[in-house]
Every structure is written in structure tokens, then in C-alpha cells.
Amino acid sequence: MDTKTKPVAIDQLRIDGPRLWDSLMELAQIGATPKGGVCRLTLTDLDRQGRDLVTRWAREAGLMVTIDRIGNGFMRRPGRNNSLPPVVAGSHIDTQPTGGKFDGNYGVLAGLEVVRTLNDHGIQTEAPIEVAFWTNEEGSRFVPVMMGSGVFAKAFTLEHAYAATDTEGKSVKDELERIGYVGPEEPGAHPIGTYFETHIEQGPVLEDNDKTIGVVTGVLGIRWYDCTVTGMEAHAGPTPMALRKDALQVATRLMQEVVACAHRHPPHGRGTVGMVQVHPNSRNVIPGRVKFSIDLRNASDAICAAMDADIRAVAARIAAETGLAIAIEQVSEYPAQPFHADCIAAVQRAADRLGYSNMPAVSGAGHDAVYMARLAPAGMIFIPCKDGISHNEIEDAKPEHITAGCNVLLQAMLERAGVA
Amino acid sequence: MDTKTKPVAIDQLRIDGPRLWDSLMELAQIGATPKGGVCRLTLTDLDRQGRDLVTRWAREAGLMVTIDRIGNGFMRRPGRNNSLPPVVAGSHIDTQPTGGKFDGNYGVLAGLEVVRTLNDHGIQTEAPIEVAFWTNEEGSRFVPVMMGSGVFAKAFTLEHAYAATDTEGKSVKDELERIGYVGPEEPGAHPIGTYFETHIEQGPVLEDNDKTIGVVTGVLGIRWYDCTVTGMEAHAGPTPMALRKDALQVATRLMQEVVACAHRHPPHGRGTVGMVQVHPNSRNVIPGRVKFSIDLRNASDAICAAMDADIRAVAARIAAETGLAIAIEQVSEYPAQPFHADCIAAVQRAADRLGYSNMPAVSGAGHDAVYMARLAPAGMIFIPCKDGISHNEIEDAKPEHITAGCNVLLQAMLERAGVA
Numbered sequence: 089m090d091t092k093t094k095p096v097a098i099d100q101l102r103i104d105g106p107r108l109w110d111s112l113m114e115l116a117q118i119g120a121t122p123k124g125g126v127c128r129l130t131l132t133d134l135d136r137q138g139r140d141l142v143t144r145w146a147r148e149a150g151l152m153v154t155i156d157r158i159g160n161g162f163m164r165r166p167g168r169n170n171s172l173p174p175v176v177a178g179s180h181i182d183t184q185p186t187g188g189k190f191d192g193n194y195g196v197l198a199g200l201e202v203v204r205t206l207n208d209h210g211i212q213t214e215a216p217i218e219v220a221f222w223t224n225e226e227g228s229r230f231v232p233v234m235m236g237s238g239v240f241a242k243a244f245t246l247e248h249a250y251a252a253t254d255t256e257g258k259s260v261k262d263e264l265e266r267i268g269y270v271g272p273e274e275p276g277a278h279p280i281g282t283y284f285e286t287h288i289e290q291g292p293v294l295e296d297n298d299k300t301i302g303v304v305t306g307v308l309g310i311r312w313y314d315c316t317v318t319g320m321e322a323h324a325g326p327t328p329m330a331l332r333k334d335a336l337q338v339a340t341r342l343m344q345e346v347v348a349c350a351h352r353h354p355p356h357g358r359g360t361v362g363m364v365q366v367h368p369n370s371r372n373v374i375p376g377r378v379k380f381s382i383d384l385r386n387a388s389d390a391i392c393a394a395m396d397a398d399i400r401a402v403a404a405r406i407a408a409e410t411g412l413a414i415a416i417e418q419v420s421e422y423p424a425q426p427f428h429a430d431c432i433a434a435v436q437r438a439a440d441r442l443g444y445s446n447m448p449a450v451s452g453a454g455h456d457a458v459y460m461a462r463l464a465p466a467g468m469i470f471i472p473c474k475d476g477i478s479h480n481e482i483e484d485a486k487p488e489h490i491t492a493g494c495n496v497l498l499q500a501m502l503e504r505a506g507v508a
Numbered sequence: 509m510d511t512k513t514k515p516v517a518i519d520q521l522r523i524d525g526p527r528l529w530d531s532l533m534e535l536a537q538i539g540a541t542p543k544g545g546v547c548r549l550t551l552t553d554l555d556r557q558g559r560d561l562v563t564r565w566a567r568e569a570g571l572m573v574t575i576d577r578i579g580n581g582f583m584r585r586p587g588r589n590n591s592l593p594p595v596v597a598g599s600h601i602d603t604q605p606t607g608g609k610f611d612g613n614y615g616v617l618a619g620l621e622v623v624r625t626l627n628d629h630g631i632q633t634e635a636p637i638e639v640a641f642w643t644n645e646e647g648s649r650f651v652p653v654m655m656g657s658g659v660f661a662k663a664f665t666l667e668h669a670y671a672a673t674d675t676e677g678k679s680v681k682d683e684l685e686r687i688g689y690v691g692p693e694e695p696g697a698h699p700i701g702t703y704f705e706t707h708i709e710q711g712p713v714l715e716d717n718d719k720t721i722g723v724v725t726g727v728l729g730i731r732w733y734d735c736t737v738t739g740m741e742a743h744a745g746p747t748p749m750a751l752r753k754d755a756l757q758v759a760t761r762l763m764q765e766v767v768a769c770a771h772r773h774p775p776h777g778r779g780t781v782g783m784v785q786v787h788p789n790s791r792n793v794i795p796g797r798v799k800f801s802i803d804l805r806n807a808s809d810a811i812c813a814a815m816d817a818d819i820r821a822v823a824a825r826i827a828a829e830t831g832l833a834i835a836i837e838q839v840s841e842y843p844a845q846p847f848h849a850d851c852i853a854a855v856q857r858a859a860d861r862l863g864y865s866n867m868p869a870v871s872g873a874g875h876d877a878v879y880m881a882r883l884a885p886a887g888m889i890f891i892p893c894k895d896g897i898s899h900n901e902i903e904d905a906k907p908e909h910i911t912a913g914c915n916v917l918l919q920a921m922l923e924r925a926g927v928a
Contacts, residue, residue, distance in 0.1 A: 289746060290743060290746045291742075291747050291748070291751075292742070292746075292747060292748075292751045293746075293751065296751055310745070312791060322711075322712070322896060323710055323711065323872065323899070324782060324803045324805070324872070325710075325711075325728060325730070325778065325805060325873040325874075326709060326710045326711025326712075326871065326873050326896065326898075327712060327872065328711070328713060328775075328776075328778070328872075329767065329771055329777065329778065329779070331711075331712045331713065331716055331896070334780070336763065336781055336782075336784070337763070337767050340760035341764070343756065343757070343760045344757070344760055344761070344764070347749070347754070347757050351749055356748075357749065358744060358745065358747075358748070358749065359749070360744035360754075360792070360793075360794055361756055361757075361795075362744060362756075362786075362791045362792055362794065363786065363789050363790060364756070364784055364786045366782075366783065366784045369782070369783050369784065370782050370783060371732060371801040371803060372780070372782055373780075373782050374780055374782065375781075375782060381791040383791060383792055385744070385745060451745070451746065452743065452744070452745025452746035453743060453745040453746050454745075476742060476746065476747065477742075478743065478746075479743070
């Protein structure tokens, strides 16, 4: 632990923004891309280098590092009462193939910066503080996504995760062993008292509202469907309008309704058709079959179920009106995950106390915090990212927002951990 | 010329249905596919075999065969007054890769059956009768389609046609020479007095109306466009509905309007979106760009122009309402081609006299008759095809309809040629 203590009132305590920024930029050098992004896919040599750097920094900050069997890392700063479960800040350090510098990495290094700040000021917490990094959050190389936190929360088994292979046939187990990150601890055996995750928003809402902090109230539930409309392919010339069974004409009505359905379930309803396949996809042939994806999201499972019923009823009505077959098959479902009221309140209070403009936010994308919320009180802190863009090499965030989010994390963690 | 003459009143004259059917089935053996269709692509060895068979039959029926420099064939039965331009029945014998037995082939062999019938009964016409087959109507192997008749009508040059290459880089000129079908005659030098083309409808209207004969009044004009809607791709989760620039949501509104535009221009308006490309076409990404084809058709160039103005106005309105860019680029235009009133009337009278149920029809697809109509009075005779299906190995037509169409051709040709 650092020894240069500076007495300061807890509510005056601030993290060292430039130090956090420098650490982010240094970690971003591992796997840096020419366009300014990062490609550090999970369980590659670059991932090992990233893990090695972060755990070296942790040890330099006096933390004890534990790795579990799926490669999740826990970096512990003892509290006064070490029988209490730790207050954990975590996220991930793997990236998308054309990822940015902030997604995930920020949440881990913000946790480390909290520790460094506590060390600077010689502050002892009542409960222990931990910083966690979770294996393979991104899911770009191995499916499922949020693998380490999912195994930890027993959403699926360690064996299932180990067996996943990349496109070259390499398995998670082999790659984890190869980079030396199979630890001794059983996933999930590690206690979690409270979990916070600081993250760029990955959406445009904070920027659009000119707010510094998003107080995240939960993560939207997601339902994915494949929809197929079957008509009859025919020549565009010789077939009069009245005798057509145009699958695309019917499919586009339903695609419009996916968006309308989201608007019918405000404020958090989301409806997206992202993928469309037209058969035979020829300029002068009336489409005989159209397959498309539907992505519905909302803030509670009950509203997601209402959206499901809504879109199915609309599809049945359109099928009856047009006489064309419409098949809707659900392919995935992720339940909504509200965060814990105490954690939400802690984040809200910290942001208010620190004088940062803030607003309630929902996360439309999944995070490791979703699984942690099944195990312990959990919450998230969002900061704006430029143009809402993420999973892209041009992903960007402002230093003052990076600093602000970490200050909120510091205050929220101290509230939950208590100061000795 | 056949010598077994049977005296018969002209209006009692009937073609030999089984003989025509047998010839169709025999020609269909060349390039026969396991599924019952025909693959006899233009200028292949199989096309040569087909041409050889048809010209052998023509010579056996006493016809004089002339080939022009683009490989079009003219098979001539002299009239009493050979200074008159011939009354020509024609079509093509090349097929689609997965084509049927009737498309094109029927029009050529119906002309041959007319000649055989005249021979059977020792009937001399005033004007000569000719049967024509046009090179590469289908355009599957070489572009442009309707190549032989197009060169003949000077829609484009012989050199342009010669230079066309297939996917293997083989040229029309080389392939035409290879199969021995470069004739001495200059394309277009051959006089045409009147032109008739008998064809399966390739659409569902006659079958739907339970009619035997379609009296074709013209061929629809066609305009082809590429339309691109540009929005902003973003994550389906974190992006609220109000902050989206969903290119597919806007594109599907316009796709609906393509169909509505056709309905606004009855009775012959056709509007089809056949091809759609969504970018990036990923389930959980709001589409940033959608490109799709528009195919508009109608019976006159003036109405086609009105449809063009209609869809552009709608696109401009949608672009203004949504703020997304919509670009419409016209990629092709084929003018409408009405047929000659005298030819339409001749077909109509023949069908009525023969007691065949009939109705006016338009052709939504192009035919060699479109180019012939630029040179001489022209008309077409449609017969039903099963389920309106063509360009498919399951293309089918009933023997009684095959016979009926040929009887109409016979009577119409005799009306135009005169009986000596």
C-alpha cells in the first residue's frame, strides 16, 4: 500500500484523472490498431499481455490477485473487517476485433484507480475492495458472450464454456491454459458483497441530453426472433398486382410494425429489424420468400412479453389479410435485469454530491453486471461516448467524463464499503 | 412441298395438334434436364443441335433456309406474289439454364406447323410465309437479351452483339462461328411484311380468367431503378427509437409505396422490389444503409413517366419527413410497345371464329416481337401456362392450348398473307 497519505474529507476525495487516462492509453497500446482502436481478442497472446499488465499494476498497488478456473481475475484490497464480502468494481479487458480503447477496459481501470486513490490518501475501508476482470465478455472469438461472469453466476457450466471453440477449432480450455490463466479458484466460490461497473454508454442518450453521468437502473430484456414470410415467386412483368403473392410486400408491413410495436411500449421499447434475406433476390422476380430478424427489448420481462404478444397478433392479422404464411420463431431470450435500488441510489447520490449532471439510464446491451446482479446488489455508472459509437475503432470518450465516472464509482464504493 | 392435298374451306382449316406437340417434345430432348425442363443455352453445342433439327424439319417441309450474320434464321415458303414482303411467325429456341419446353420453342414450331398444315392441304398464299428464329432471346449467357432481333431492328449494332462475352470470356462472334451459324445475310436486310409471335403467357391472367387465348395488345414499358437509403448504423440495444436513423425503416416505407404506385396507375401498373441489400445485415445492428431495386411497368410511356414522377415525389416526401437521404438512380428503360391494330384485330377475329374463349392481354415481359413491331405490323398470341410459371423446369402448358394458339396463328397469318 502506498505510504504518502494525504488527509482529506471523504466527500472531498477525488481520483487522479490524468493517471487513469494514462493507464487507459497504456493498456490500449496492447493490440492497438492503425485507426486508433484496439484488437485484443479474448485468450490471445495480446489478451495475456493485457492481463499481465493489469495484474502487475494491481500488485504494484498492493492488491492480492486471485484467478479462477475460467480465468476471471479478482484483485483484492483488504478492509478493516475482512469477514465482510468485498465491494467489487469490475468489467472486462478483452475487445472486439475492431474495438475501441474504452469498452470494458474503463470499468477495470476505474476500479484500479479507486484503489490507487485510496492508497494515496491512506484510507481504509470497512469491507474489502476488489477489482475484477471477467473473461470473454465480448463473445467475438468464443460464444457465449459474458462467458466468465456467466460461468461465475452459474448461467451455464464451466464445461460448456471450456468446450467453446473459435473458427480455427481452438477451445477456450486450451487457449486459457496456453496463456497461463487457468487459476485454482472455483468460479462462483468468490463472495461478492456489492458490484459496480463503470462503462461508456455505447448509445447516444447522455450526449443527446448533455449529461455527464447515467445512473443505470437496469438492463433491458431482449427477445430475438426469426420471421419468415412465404409467398410465391413470379415474374415482375407478366404478373398483375392482384394476382401476386409478394412476400416482400407483406414482410415490409411487418417490419414497419416491429418499429411501431416499440413505440407502443414506451419509454424503453426497442424494435429492430437488422437482417433481411430476400429469395431469390433478383430485380425482376417478385420475392417468394423473405426471412428477417426481429429484436425486441424493454425494461421488464412483463413488457417484453406484451411486445411479444403484440407483434404476434399483428403478424396474425397481416397473414389473415394477405393470405400469406408468416412464421415467427423465437431464437433467444435474455430476461430484463433491474439493478438494486441501493446501488442505484448510491450512484445517484454520488453523482449529485459531486455536482455532475446526471439522468436515469437503461442499458440496452448486456454487461457482466447483468450476471452479477443475480448474485449481489449491483449497479452501473454510464458516461457519454462520442456519437454513441462503440464496437468501433473510432469509439471515443472525453477525459473529463472518464474522470467523472470514476469519481462516482469511488464515492459509491466507499458508501457501500464504509470507511473505517 | 407435301403432296397429299385435302381440299378444305380456309375457315375449316386446322393444324395437326399431336404433330406440333410431338415436335415440341422432340426438340425438348435436346438439352433435356432430369426435372423435365430444358437447358439449351444460346450458341452452345446443344443450341446448334436444336437449330440443326429445326432447319432440317424446315427443309423437309420444303422451306428455304437463310441465316444472317447474327445467326437469325428465316425459313421461307414462297407465295404466289413473291415481291410481297413475307408474313412471318417467329420466336426463339434458346432457353434459360433451368428453362422449360415451351418458352420460345412453341412460337417457332407453331410457325413450322402452320407451314406443314398449308402443305397438307396444298394451300398457296398470296404473300410468302416465313418462320423465323432469333438468336439469344433469353440473354442468360450473353447480354443484351433479345440480341438477334435487336440487331435485326438496329436497336444496337452487330459489333456490339459480337463483342458480348459469357462468364468464361467466350464471345458471341466466336461461339456463333464455332457452331456454324454465321450466315451471309446482313441483319435487317430481310423484309418483314407482318410479324406474329405465339407464346405461353408466362403469367397467371389467362388461367385465372379461364381463357384459352390472350389477344396481346402490347408490351409494357419498363423502368428499372436502384434506390439507396442512407441512415446511421447503431446498436439495436442502446439506441432509443427517437434517436435512430434506421435506413430499413425508411426503405420499407418506400418499398410499400412502389406497390401502391402500381395500384395508383391501373389496370396495367406493375411495381416490384425484387432485390434488397441491407448493411451491415446483422441482427442487433440498426441498418445504416439499404439498397434495393425498383421495377415499374405500364402500358404506355406516358404512364410510365407518370409512375416515375409519382415514386420520386413519394421518395422526396419520405426523405423530408425522416431526414434520411434517399437516392434513386434509373438504371434501365425499355419503352412500351403497343402492337399494330390490324394484327390485334386479326388475332381477335381468328380466336372468335375458332370459338376459343379469349381476352385482351398485355405482355409484361419482353419478346422478339417488341423489336419486330418497330419494323412492321406485329402482334402476339398468348396461351395459358400452368400456374403462370415460366423460366422454370416445371413450366407446363396443355396440349389443347398449344393447338388452339397455333390455329389462331394459322388463321391470322392467312388473313394477313391472303390465300391465292
